[in-house]
Amino acid sequence: MTTSATAGWRSPSPPVKRLWRGEKVSFRNPFGQDVAIETLPRPVQAELPFWVTTAGNPDTYRQAGELGANVLTHLLGQSVDEVAGKIAIYRQARAAAGHDPATGRVTLMLHTFVGEDDDAVRELVRRPMKEYLRSSIKLMLDFAWSFAAFKRPGGGAEKPEDVDLRSLPESEIDAILDFAFERYFETSGLFGTPSTCAGMVQRCKRAGVDEIACLLDFGVPTERVLARLPYLKEVRAQANAKADAARIAHSRERFSVAAQIERHGVTHLQCTPSLARMLLLDRPTRAALAKIRQMLIGGEALPEALARELEDAIGGDLRNMYGPTETTVWSTTHPVASPTDSVPIGRPIGNTQVYILDAHGQPAPIGVPGEIHVGGAGVARGYLNRAELTAQRFIPDPFRTTPGATLYRSGDLARRLENGDIEYLGRIDHQVKLRGYRVELGEIEATLEGHPAVRQAVAMVREDEPGDKRLVAYVVADEAALLEAVHGEESAKWSAEHVSQWQELYEQTYVQPSNEDAAFNIAGWNSSYTGEPIPAEEMREGVDATVERIAARRPRRVLE
Structure with missing residues (x-):
């Protein structure tokens, strides 16, 4: 919300502020009835932010400070150094009125156009900027008058207010605008290359300006403004x-x-075993887990070693959860207590039926492996636009009389224990679950065997160390095809094209400027928050911490 600086101006009315806070305010409707009104949804900010606009009057800065408002100003008729003095008045007034002087925001509006060349930008913005300044010709005359190099119009006039603008010929007005434009371009706008504009940004920072509002719409064709926005983004990043x-x-x-966990007083946490293992590796997180009263682990098989470690770390109960996405989402649960062997997936949750069926669709005896079939309220209706797959996986429920009841064939192998719990054994097909993702080993094998130099391929999940599962493939090469692939003319052309593509991608992503440290190449490492390159100092800190954490585990080999 913005308020103009006029006589008797004041802050937004109390009802507006109360509505902003989410309070109900009574208003009278056309029928003479009082109606309570409230705003929904609630604004994110607790209090209504508002700005006072000012052309440079120091009293306005002072009044804005006393009121606790923000300030919006510009550089038409005032310099950056003059704005700095007025910002000081504003901060002092805020402090004297009991407001935090540091929280008030001063926004400076600057005409902006950033490009690849200073001179090209100057000529591009000259005409639209002069037309813009023409609307404030009296202000521009005041501005130009303060410079000794300016050839003053108006004959014997000693002050700008003595000049009758109506008596000036167009040539003198154009001279005023030319002079004003040159001075404005150099000192009062965000014009030129990113490096040139960076200097102006630093001057504004030193003056106490909190943010720059870029005025882009002052007459430059829209398509040219849009085409140069990446340069403005570069200025912002710097x-x-x-x-x-x-x-x-x-x-x-x-x-x-x-x-x-600490800030929100978290008591319940749900994650995959892979993520749980990572949480345990971080000391602060491991300590925070002591405040968890219920930890739910699912999405992958829960190794007994990890279960024991989690049971020691958390301050409450640990539950192993099982359920395919198609059954929305959990189907069974098992309270984990002092596991010594495999961790069962437990028993069905409410409104859910779980059957262990053999190849003929009959219930498997206790201890005999079979396929998990899930029925009940959580079962989905099928796969969207995939009727054939739906018919394979979602079958009529032969154990219930409810019309339309279905079972989901999970493809998971399990057996029922004597105490009624279900023990997960693996898959009946080549699908595996790795770090929470379903992986079809058959698809990987088919892709590998599609290469002319591969005769056979087998993909599998290896667990060389407990809990450290990795996807591994083994191939048998077709030696004749391999030799032909290596020495053939078509293969050489194909390889050259692919090498060129990868080289181009590498150079675009990872090749760093020659003035950077070649031993610490961080090109291509961008922040997921801003998309901008991560600062070298922060990257060094992260690398050092990662190396320290890896070294502490005393690895025996390095895989890339």
Whole structure:
């Protein structure tokens, strides 16, 4: 919300502020009835932010400070140094009125056009900028008058207010605008290359300006403005690099799992075994898990070693959960207590039926493996636009009389234990679950065997160390095809094209400027928050911490 600086101006009315806070405010409708009104949804900010616009009157800055408002100003008729003095008045007035002087925001509106060449930008914006300045010719005359190099019009006039603008010929008005444009281009706008504009941004920062509002729509053709926006983004990235790095570091600390558990008093946590293993590797997170009263683990098989480690770390109960996505989502649950062997997936949850059926669709005896079939309220209706697959996986439920009841064939192999619990044994097909993702080993094998130099391929999940599952493929080469692939003319052309493509991708992503440290190449590492390159200092800190964590586990081999 913005308020103009006029006589008797004041802050937004109390009803507006109360509505903003989410309070109900009574208004009289056309029928003379009082009706309570409230705003929904609630605004994100607790209080209504508002700005006072000012052309440069120091009293307006002072009044805005006393009111606790923000300030929006420009550089038409005032310099950056003059704005700095007025910002000081504003901060002092905020403090004297009991407002935090640091929280008030001063926004400076600057005409903006950033390009690849200073001179090209100057000529491109000259005409539209002069037309814009023409609307404030009296202000421009005041501005130009303060410079000794300016040839003053109006004969014997000693002050700008003595000049009758109506008596000036167009040539003198154009001279005023030319002079004003040159001075404005150099000192009062965000014009030129990114490096040129970076200097202006630093001057504004030193003056106490909190943010720059870029005025783009002042007569330059829209398509040219849009085409040059990447240069403006570069200016922003340079200007905010340190602040962004600090914000990202703060966000990582503030929004880590440990910090979230602490700040929100988290009592229940659900994740996959893969993620749980990572949480245990982080000391602050492991300590925070002591506050968890219920931890639900699912999405993959839960190794007994990990279950024991989690049981020691958390401060409450651990549950192993099972359920395919097609049954929305959990189907069974098992309270884990001092596991010594495999961890069962437990028994069905409410409104769910789980059957262990043999190849003939009959219930398998206790201890005999069979396929898990899930029925009940959570079973989906099928796969969208995939009737054949739906018919294979969603079958009529022969054990219930409810019309339309179906069972989902999970493809998971299990057996029922004597105490009624279900023990998960694996898959009846080549599908595996790795880090929470379903992986079809058959598809991987078919892709590998599609290469002319591969005769046979087998894909599998290996677990060389407990809990460390990796996807591995073994191939038998077709030696004749391999030799032909290596030495054939068509293969050489194919290889050259692919090498060229990968080389181009590498150079675009990872080749860093020659002035950077060649031993620490971080080109291509961009922030997931801003999309901008991660600062080298932050990357070094992350690399050092990662190396320290890996070294602490005393690895015996390196895989890439």
